Amino acid sequence: MLRDWWLSLERRPEPLTGRQWGMVAAATLVAGLSRLLALARTPWDWDELLFMLSLDHFNVARHRPHPPGFPLYVLTAKFIRKLGFGDFHALQALSLLGAIAIVPAMFFLCRELRMRFSTSLAAAMLLAFFPNVWFYGGGAFSDVPSMTLVILAYALLFAGCRNPYAYLAGAVILAVAVGYRPQNLLVGLGPLVIATIFQIRRSVARVVSAVALLAVIIGVSYLMAAFLTGWSEYREAVRMHQAYISRTDSFLSPTRPPLWRVFDDFFVMPYHAPAINIIVCALALIAMIRSRGHVVVALLTFGPLCIASWLMLDRFSASRFSIGYAPLIALLAAEGLQFVARRTEPIVAAVIIALMIVWTWPALSIVRPSISPPVAAVDWIRNHVDARTATIYVDTGMVPFAEWYLPEYKLRFIGESQPPPSWATRQPGYYLREDASTSPHAENFIRPHKRLWDLVRQRYFEVSVRPIAEVVAFGKGWYWEEGEGPQAWRWMGARSEAALPPMPGEVRLTLSLYVPLDALGSPPNIIVRLNGATIDAFRATRSFINRELVVHARSDAPNALVI
Template sequence: MRPWAAQLERLAGPVFPWPLLPVGGAAASAAASAAALAALAASRLLLLPAGPWEQDEALMACGVLDFDPSRHMPLPPGFPLWIAIGKMVRKLGIADPLLALQVASALLSVVAIWALVGLWEGVAGRRVALAGAALAAFIPGVWFHAGRAFSETPSAALAVIAFALWLRGGRAGFVPGVIAMTCAALVRPPLAPIFVLTVLLAAWWARRDGRLVAAGAAAGAAVLAVVMVPAVLAAGGWGMLLDVSEVHAGEIIATLGTESWALESIGFVRGLGTPAFAALFLALAAVGWWGWRRALAGRWWAGTLAGATLMFLLEFMDNRNYPRYWVLVWLLLATPAVAGAARLGRSRAAGLAAAGVGLAAAVGWGFPAVWYIHRHRLPVVAALAAAAGEGPGVLIYEDQLFSFRNLAAISGRLPVDSLRWTEMERAGPRIAGAPLWLLAEQPGEDLPCPASRVIEFDCRQARVWRLSQERFLHVRLVKNPVLVARGGHPVEFDGTRRFVWCGAHAALLAPRVSGPGTLALAVEVHPSLHDVPAEARVAGVRTWSERVSAGPRVIPIPVPPAANSPNLLWVELDLGAQAESSGDNRALALRIFDVSLQAPPHTVPLLTFLPQRDSLLGACAEAEGTYALEQLGNPPRPAAWTGAHAAFSFPAGAGLVGIELLAPSATPAVVVVRLGSGQARVTVGPEPVTVALPVPPELARAGRVRLELSSTTFVPGGGDTRSLGVAVGRVWYLPAN
């Protein structure tokens, strides 16, 4: 055997002790050890997540297919060794880039647990080291992230191996430890400062052997060159990589200090399930680590310095609320925690019992989350699959969802054309295709419209929320949305009603149409605007113009036959003025509440409304000649009196229009109901009467109807001087199909 191979074999013994479980003879011990490692691997490989469950996973997978940090595939500076590992696993037969990373992470998680036994065996003994490793394997935060495409688990595995080489390998373990720690830094560059510090501490420990330190430095530099040179070339050169890394670092620094300091929000606590368990775990680990200070001697101080630095970096120089960042900390503290329990219980048995209780609690708490992400896709991924399942179309997605869109597109699983929300304004008039989709996190930017279909996807497992970054867990997929593509502000709510404020010049993007009709907008003009000119253009053609004033109203925009094209419907809405509100310095003209699109192939579904402001706006309807809504009749029901004449305008196509009438007065009312060329004459008394008329073809093609009433009148008396005709309850439209 060659000298270097023999040396590696000698080092492997203390780092990866075998057999792990000395249960009897050599064969029995080997079989038990193999079974334990196989069971550990199964707990990872058989429960791999159903796709990416976080943005960075999707970006890592994109980087495996097309390494380009300038496009955040993956995030700068590129995680070069982790991407290289993913590429290597793909060459071994796992074609899916995400699955390749998941499998690699799962296997390295097993390696990390094995190396933990070697790391702590010398100071804690085999049984305590085994108990600590078993506990570490199923800490919720460790288990939840073991089979993910993140770089945290593989970098932690390499770091644990390096620590074991330095602690157990003696002088011969120094150079291999430097190589392992350099690899850890190349797998996860954000933790490079702590990894570099540990290398410097190890070099200080070996400082009296200059040749050994030099050999370690040369080995680390060689690994760095072998990994980084191809990565830099693929990224477009050092200049490009440094520039994008600097920009990304600036973005990260800008967010520092914005994370919550609440105890239950800290990632370390979240990954351990509850604050109580986290506090107990940390306290026991502190007791156990303190108890090793004599056994570790000078290395205890080096470990304390490195551990304190790692905690500082995670608390103050990174997002302290993300559980996955703490994987290395949990791994390293598990065995000291078991040792702490043994120290407090004054027996090894007490420590082992505490480890058993902790292991059972960890598995019981963490398994539902691990099982959930194994059985379910991340909501945004499920939404993309739903849109892709309907074939070609156009997808507009919010910018923060780009990573999932990129992975689906680069993997050939997204047959729809797609563009970011911020690209929509520029490309709007030229966007072609059907159906139109919007993918957004809650609340989304779409306007309520009957032509739209909203599908919500969410994560319903609270422990997944607890263990994750709480992002992309609730999204909206909207088929055929109506969007304010230009001149609008983020969606707001008036109670439960959605609306979007617009300036004087706005543009709407709506689904493609194949014939004429009407796009109706239920709006409220800014209170400060009076008698302002307004106009609307569809595909560049002016089809509506009026003067508008403050208050609610409906803007019915005719859609001409010329709008029939492959492009989506592009509607420009201009007002002659805009104004600011008290406490709001935005220049605003009107806010849009609801939209109705009645143009083929889009039809208005069953529609019903009352002659009352909110009900009218919700139906994109207008009423003329009515009084306020009252409770009328016996039993009382909501209805509004009319005068001698009243009218209702609302969306409708082919089908029936109906109106509910009553006249709770001494004299019945004679009412004529007109709908285009059709009419009906009825006598109405205290009991409700329903009148239904078919929509004439000429009105059906226009997509909007006007229902008119004429009635005999009376004056109630008793101080009520109104001239009343008939009371109107519900108005409804029933489509032909």
Template sequence: MGGTGSQGERSGAGRRRPLSSRLALAALAAYGVLLWVSRPATPFEWDEVLAQRAVLRYDVANHSPQPPGFPAYIGAAKAVNLATRDPLLALQVVGIVAALAALAATWALARRMGAPPAAAAAAAALLGASPEFLYSAAVGISDVSGTSAAVVAALALVAAAERPALLPLAGAACGILAGIRPQSGAVVLPALVWAVAAAVRGRRWRGLALAGLSAAAVAAASWVPAILVTGPQRWWSATTWHVHYMATVEQTRHLPGARLADIAYWWLSGSVFGWGFAIPLGALVIAGTVVLVRTGRGRLAALAGGAVALHLAAALFTMNETVSLRYILPALPFLALLAGGALAAPRRLVRRTAAALVTLWCLAAVAWTSPALIERRQPGPVWAALTWVKKHCDPATTRVVFDGVATPQVQYVLGRAGFQIMAIERANAFLLGPAPPGEQTLYVTPQPVPGAELLFEAHHRTRRIVQLAWGRYGSCAVSRVSDAGAALFSPEWQARKDGWRLRGTGRIELRAEARPAVVRLCAGGEAITLRRPGWPAEAIAPGRCVMAPLLPGAGGALEVSAPADSAALIPPVQVLPLAALDASSGLASAYMVPQVAHVGGYGGALWRTDLVLFNPQAHPVAVMAQFLPTGRDNEVAPTISGTLAPGQVLDVPDVLALQGFRDAGALGALLIHATAGAKACVSAGCNFLALARTYNARAVPGLWRASEWLPGVATAQALRPGDTAVFSRVTRSGAVAASVGVASWSDTPVCVGVRVLGPGGGVVETRTLELARFGHAHVPLAADVAGGKVEVELVGAPAGAIVVPYVSLVDRGSGQPAHALADTLPEHAEAPGWVPPYPAARVAR
């Protein structure tokens, strides 16, 4: 009876083994199908494009691929490419085959070192479900292939330690690893030491020698052709330069330059996409290690733990912490071996708990990665943008300025298509001269370039794919340098939802035919530097703002620099729209700012006026400002005087809060003129520029809007007797308030007539405003009108009377205003040396 039972048990076990093997092969095949159907439609990563170039033409000195060269990996892809005729597909096929080999080798290594089938299957499942492994397996980079080669080499070395006849095969496996990705070699050191120690104890000198020769021969079979194809001197120069460059650029991203807190975060959490994955995986690793040691499988625990420890020790001192999720890959099979060891526990409850945790972790990991796998079946943003340019633009007439993060992609797609391409760091000189007639300049950047015409923009829909792509290539925009008169921004500026990103030195420039403008520039969390022609560099502290003139032409451009080797995020740069200056024909020595306020309004509004003065002269200009309060005779007016330094842009926030004006009134106008000694100066050497922004401080006071600004009005553009000032597109309703204002530049009382016309031309409201000397009036309209007109005329005024009318509209919902001067007025020539009238000065004491 006993013998029959034992034979039946052995027969059942024999039947189960083929069934479990078939299930394992089915799972492996299903995983391969998943990788195949979810492979990327286009390359997305820098190294992937370099590898793709290498499949077509291998040249390490030209970074095809990047040094040192990965010759066995590229050689395998070249062989596959003979059949596929598609370098991208060839690299993906190599990656998929390597990933399947890594899963099989991980399972086999666990079984060979005594782990039960469930523990071996758990290790393979954890590796396959790991988000970065799952995502990178079908991507044309060498990381997964290197990981596969490492675990295969470790398996071969363990087998050779037990069967010395396999030493030459183990040496060959190590040679293949050296040819695919030598950076992964640290993980095989424990197995190598074990195999060598076993051979020495058994005095297998011949086997050791053959193993060394086979390793050298196999490695040389890939490296020697690679070096010869590139050229020994060129290969050596490229490799040593690359090592030096990476050591210099990344010295703060690994020990000893990196902070320990950052190292801990990136390698413990970031390498597996957050603590939600890291903590349960860490618990499994600890539990599995303990179980393996306690169940007599200490060699497996030591080999896997040693592999992980050696790889991390090397990585912490040589590899960029922010790319830890990619650089952890060679250690993942060995972490999986330790975690899977929990299923070797002798107690059923522990095994079931561990199995449940492994299952949940794998399901969560695959679910987390799935959106990225689905989305990458569509062209990536960078590839889509470049393909759009290639399809819609003529290489003979299109110049492309691109962000350096997409250098290999641009070179591969557009450079090979004959486009003239140039990296951003060379673009400033490139843009000094305008494109010849019939040609265009395009920007290809992660975000749109401010001030340029946006032609194409693509974004990843899921953030997961950006995380798996190490934070790069989540979006791409194609912008065209505008032919309009707006300010031009170089592509170092890129617009994001949370502000503008500046890397390096960005330029702000007006075309030669444009009018001058004023720029408001604010620093974000980091200091930035402003350089303007003829002036020393000016540091702008975090959170501070400055205003600077922007003059037409390349010689008047502003340059703004972010901190070295970093990018600055700043509030959007605001350029006073050129339309706000169009009402002023050139500069003048005297201006009427027709509206200034420091007063409350409808719905809790707080109306404030900021004054901006700009001295374009190479010498100081003395100026006098006189406040003309509304509803008064201003024969004598509150006066403040000052001096504008050469080239100075003076920003006076809330001008009526100044000591000389604050007690004089809350609403009115401002007369500003240049002085020489005690008299008004009317020569060209006294010309300056005046602008004013009247806004609702309850709305968004820090954000400029064109509609809030009015330029100062010179006497030549003011309203005279016989003229009619017309304001078009005026609306007054329950949603929009409308007011008419008039500021008098006359030393005698004047009468002003106001007519409001509907869209059909019929008069819907009239007003007569009596203004005292240098008086001001601001009255609301009562009649509703949509898209009507306002006409203003002087009534019975003396010949020398001068007034400046304006219209203000306010959205009652948002509190946002829109101010306007008359559409057109005839320009009146002044007699040489004529000095307009001014009130007597009352200087605050």
């Protein structure tokens, strides 16, 4: 069977009838119009902001964007921006174009793989309406346009088994796809080798030209990324990013679950839609068991990317990262569907697609009309905080949002530390942070979880801005603030340090403590010191303790409190 399939690559696929062309056009139109329903009103994700920043100042060392730089993706968005689009909408327009082209590109690929007309169209429509593909096609990400380019390159290279012009075009499109995302080479290498086997018998010069075009386009793309960044800075940024991925995201990370446990994150449930996941996985499994020629080739070509993603990428972002090999999943599902449904294949495919639409729609209906929490938070700052007098203390997760939306403000990036208390800053200050705040004066910006929680990485659903009005600067030994409703508290270890503002004379110090006696072997002894002097010592025999002390504070320096 594989031999017959191989020999068929030298012939054109069976031509389509007028009615079939009409069906492809109608499917393309329907899927294309549906892409408009996924357009997000504002950016929401960290990576979107990095791409936006890269359009103004490309610098891989500053992660504008992430190493190794996505150079041709950024360049394409720059061209679109010249048409009058803003940075976000230029990137979004590029995603939209890639999303609209999914159906014709995937149909073209399936036909070149010698799949039936109905199965090819089913695969194209399934891919277009996969919840993650539909959703991320409306943002400012490289995933969907990159995927579409890979599909087109894959299809052209298979057409290039018989057509020299398609072979050269496929090599060029593959090079552009690699310039969008370097891992695309893992997918395109197999089709390139297959097409080259056919073409090298006809013209060695043509093969050399194709390989040269591929190498030159890829090489120039990433050399330009290095040049714009600076050679040594670029090399160091790539090295550090590789080390970070290995240490944090990959199977080498000590905090990552074993591979067998994250298998379902990447290949079974990249988004948590149980009915859809079960149907698609069952159909894909049937196709793999049957192992027809085009299925085997698709598995071999997409396999390296699947394995690399499983081994190296962040499992919490599998919904987005799995888009890279979503064409394989769609192809397998359509092939399994053809075997199971046979004559009712179009009807069953339509039912599955309808199920996907119904499941995904609630998520789209949230992001399309509403402002994302990070953007709402920086908008609040722009409308309520004076840039001339205030300092914005920015949590790590909000850095790119602050850099993009608050360039005229005095920004302080504080990483994992706490913002200073108001008496230490001597000027108005605000704390911009991912996650909600329990402070009574905080402004919280929250996006409903609902269906989105099952579809995307669970970040940036809650963002807060609060004025820095704390009296206490919590230091070593204290954990992050927790809260429930209007109440807030912090856990401490065996020893904690804090700083209180300078105050003259006698002052009142009030402590409210909770001691987890049920978790301790015996009641602890608690000692309280202020500026080195012991002001209280007692044995904690109760869980809830309130102490009120009159102490002598100093006015010429912060008062050091140690518990």
